[in-house]
Amino acid sequence: MAEICRRSQARFRGDRRLWISPAMYEELQERSFSPSFPQVYSLSAITNYRLADWLNIFGFSLDASARVQLSLPTQRTCELDAEIYDAAAELNWFEETKAEEFANAVVPLSSWLTGKARRRIDSLTENLRTPFRYFKIGSHDAYAYPDLLPGSVVRVDPRPATDKDFLRAQPHRIFAVEHARGIVCAVLKLANGGRVTLCPQSVAYPPIELKLGCDARLLGVVDFEFRRLTNSEAPSVSRKRARSSVPIPLGPSETIGQYFHRARILAGLSFQNASNRTRSIARQLRDTRYFCAPSALSNLEAGDAFPRHIHKLLAVTATYGLPLGGFLAAIGLPLSNTGAEAMPRKWFKASPGASTPSQSSSDLLRFFEARFGPIPFFLRHGLRQITSLPGPSALDFFWAGETRDWNHPYLKNAVLFAVNRRSKNPAPSPSSPIWAQPLYLLALRNGEHLCAACSLQDGTLVIRPCTTASRTIIRLRLHEEAEIIGRVVAVARFLA
Numbered sequence: 001m002a003e004i005c006r007r008s009q010a011r012f013r014g015d016r017r018l019w020i021s022p023a024m025y026e027e028l029q030e031r032s033f034s035p036s037f038p039q040v041y042s043l044s045a046i047t048n049y050r051l052a053d054w055l056n057i058f059g060f061s062l063d064a065s066a067r068v069q070l071s072l073p074t075q076r077t078c079e080l081d082a083e084i085y086d087a088a089a090e091l092n093w094f095e096e097t098k099a100e101e102f103a104n105a106v107v108p109l110s111s112w113l114t115g116k117a118r119r120r121i122d123s124l125t126e127n128l129r130t131p132f133r134y135f136k137i138g139s140h141d142a143y144a145y146p147d148l149l150p151g152s153v154v155r156v157d158p159r160p161a162t163d164k165d166f167l168r169a170q171p172h173r174i175f176a177v178e179h180a181r182g183i184v185c186a187v188l189k190l191a192n193g194g195r196v197t198l199c200p201q202s203v204a205y206p207p208i209e210l211k212l213g214c215d216a217r218l219l220g221v222v223d224f225e226f227r228r229l230t231n232s233e234a235p236s237v238s239r240k241r242a243r244s245s246v247p248i249p250l251g252p253s254e255t256i257g258q259y260f261h262r263a264r265i266l267a268g269l270s271f272q273n274a275s276n277r278t279r280s281i282a283r284q285l286r287d288t289r290y291f292c293a294p295s296a297l298s299n300l301e302a303g304d305a306f307p308r309h310i311h312k313l314l315a316v317t318a319t320y321g322l323p324l325g326g327f328l329a330a331i332g333l334p335l336s337n338t339g340a341e342a343m344p345r346k347w348f349k350a351s352p353g354a355s356t357p358s359q360s361s362s363d364l365l366r367f368f369e370a371r372f373g374p375i376p377f378f379l380r381h382g383l384r385q386i387t388s389l390p391g392p393s394a395l396d397f398f399w400a401g402e403t404r405d406w407n408h409p410y411l412k413n414a415v416l417f418a419v420n421r422r423s424k425n426p427a428p429s430p431s432s433p434i435w436a437q438p439l440y441l442l443a444l445r446n447g448e449h450l451c452a453a454c455s456l457q458d459g460t461l462v463i464r465p466c467t468t469a470s471r472t473i474i475r476l477r478l479h480e481e482a483e484i485i486g487r488v489v490a491v492a493r494f495l496a
Contacts, residue, residue: 001025008042015332017308018042034058034289036308041333048339052085056348060310063089063378065318068281069136070382073233074151076138076268077183078321082378084121084128085324088342091380093119094394096364106401106417106441106449112364113394121377124362130374132157133220135176135183136321140268142235143186143200144174146410146435147495148225150233153379153386154185158220167196167218174495176219179210182266185222203235224372226379227410227491229439230388230420256331261301263320271297278315290315306331372415387418387490396421398441400491401449409435410491411451417441418490426454426461426484437464439488445481451488 005020012018018038027033035043035058044051052062062085069080094113122128132155139150148154156176160166167175168190176185177198189197191209196216198208210216264274271294282290289311300307300316307313317327325335365375383392400414419441426440437453442461444450452474454463461482463474476482 001028004043004046007046011045012042017305034310037306037310037313038308040310041338044338048341049343050085050340051335051338053343054339055310056086057343058310060314062086062314062324063381064285065314065324066378067381068284068318069321070153070379070385071284072277072280072319074136074138075140076266077135077141077185078138078267079183079323080134080136080153080321080378081317081323081325082130082132082134082376083323083325084377087122087128088120088345090118090120091377093117093124093362096362105447106451107399108395109364109397109399110394119362123360125365125369125375126361127369127374128377130376131159132373133176134376134378135185137185138182138268139233139236140238141182141184141205142203143184143198143205144222145200145202145235146433147174147201148185148222149227150235151228153226153382154222155224155376156185156220157223160221166221170221174222176222177210177216178219178266179208179216180265182268183219184208204237223495225491225493225495226386227493228386228388228489229491230487230489255304256306257301257303259330260297260316260320263322264297264301267320269319271295274319277319281315281318287311292316292319368415389418389420389489392418398449400493408439408452410493411439413494413496414491415494416492417451417488419486420489421486423487424484426456426487428453428455428464434464441485441488442476443483443485444476449485450482 001020001024002022005022005024008018008020018041020039020042024035024039027035040054040058041051043049044054047054055062062081062083065081069078093116095115095117097112097114135154135156137144137148137150137152137154142148142150154176160170167188171190172187174185175188176183177188177196184198186198187201189199191197193211194213195209195211198210200207212218264271267274269277274297275292275294278290278292282288289309292307292312292315296312297316307316314324316322317324328335369375379386384390387396389396396419398417398419400411400417424440426438428437434453439451440454442450442452442454442463450463452463454461456462456478459478461476461478461484463476478484
């Protein structure tokens with residue numbers, strides 16, 4: 001420890017906050033000791049072990065940020081931390097059978113996956129780096145409703161943002177735009193002088209005209225959506241948001257306090273609302289040290305320092321929707337300056353189960369990567385929030401197959417369905433529009449599947465059309481011509 005203290009002072013001469021005190025030797029003997037974030041950052045940089053591993057040693061998981069973000073109600077669109085910090089983390093997986101290539105038919109994933117196994121993430125795939133960014137749509141800025149629902153998780157491809165001609169060539173695509181009052185996913189209408197108008201589709205949000213590069217920054221094009229079909233939030237328009245506002249030029253944050261202030265404004269939170277969100281995080285993680293009082297959040301913006309306590313730092317970044325890597329780079333502590341070597345796994349606490357020794361990658365994931373791209377493993381902790389299923393399993397997920405011929409507007413280009421197999425009593429929702437009627441997955445006697453809104457009348461399934469282009473009503477005898485697999489609770493789909 002004495003050598004560690006000397007090296008920290010030599011390496012970070014101009015930044016005393018990263019110096020490690022000799023008193024840390026005695027503090028480590030205390031069972032209740034929790035280091036500060038600068039201490040862990042220094043330990044990672046000096047020992048060359050990864051920052052995520054050092055935090056794991058002290059009981060912190062960087063991958064928990066996305067889980068708590070997905071569970072919190074979102075008024076403003078926020079970015080999710082999609083980074084995989086611990087590639088050696090184990091997860092519950094399955095034994096994979098040599099199933100045939102998924103064709104154009106709907107296929108349950110359970111036909112490929114059987115049994116249970118423990119696998120490391122890096123043993124399932126080598127493609128852990130992603131060029132995409134992920135956002136959760138807010139209920140107060142759902143400009144693309146109903147093409148994107150509040151609470152949906154969307155994938156944004158930032159590469160077209162560097163192409164000036166892409167926006168002009170794709171007038172009907174949904175783009176992610178950042179401006180001084182938030183992040184919005186919307187269809188853009190081009191105007192003269194490099195200006196664009198954010199156009200609401202169904203909700204009476206005010207149209208906003210912005211100048212790219214001055215008032216707004218183009219983040220990329222939205223190309224994929226994880227859509228929850230049950231317990232979805234309704235879009236809303238506050239009186240303040242209903243009034244057109246004068247654009248505010250984007251500017252860099254000169255101090256850490258200004259950075260936190262801008263992040264809170266983008267999240268649409270008051271100090272009290274932000275404090276209440278940290279209270280919810282503390283309740284989920286069962287540790288009161290994650291709670292931040294309104295006065296503490298106010299002091300962050302008034303000063304020029306970041307929270308030293310790891311609990312507070314993780315709670316604030318999750319509350320404001322700040323990916324940890326981007327936050328650390330903004331305060332002058334980039335992850336690239338920390339260690340890159342993985343700690344020996346024997347130093348960690350024993351895992352719940354032994355991992356499968358096989359190092360072969362997953363054939364199923366390779367199949368999906370070829371069609372989808374890098375798998376967003378950070379969503380593995382949020383499957384319950386996305387699907388509304390208490391314990392999702394392989395039996396609940398279906399490969400969507402070829403859906404272009406289906407008449408539902410939001411089933412085309414689908415990749416996966418999540419199905420609640422315990423909900424088999426189809427009933428329409430009189431208060432919902434046609435496109436928002438409950439959907440059910442049906443198994444037909446000829447081996448095909450059908451996904452549609454339907455109702456049960458005297459033992460007959462009446463399948464109603466979802467668009468005016470299809471006026472045919474289909475009637476199928478229950479148990480004779482069709483079986484109800486369950487209600488579709490979530491869809492993963494491309495936005496063509």
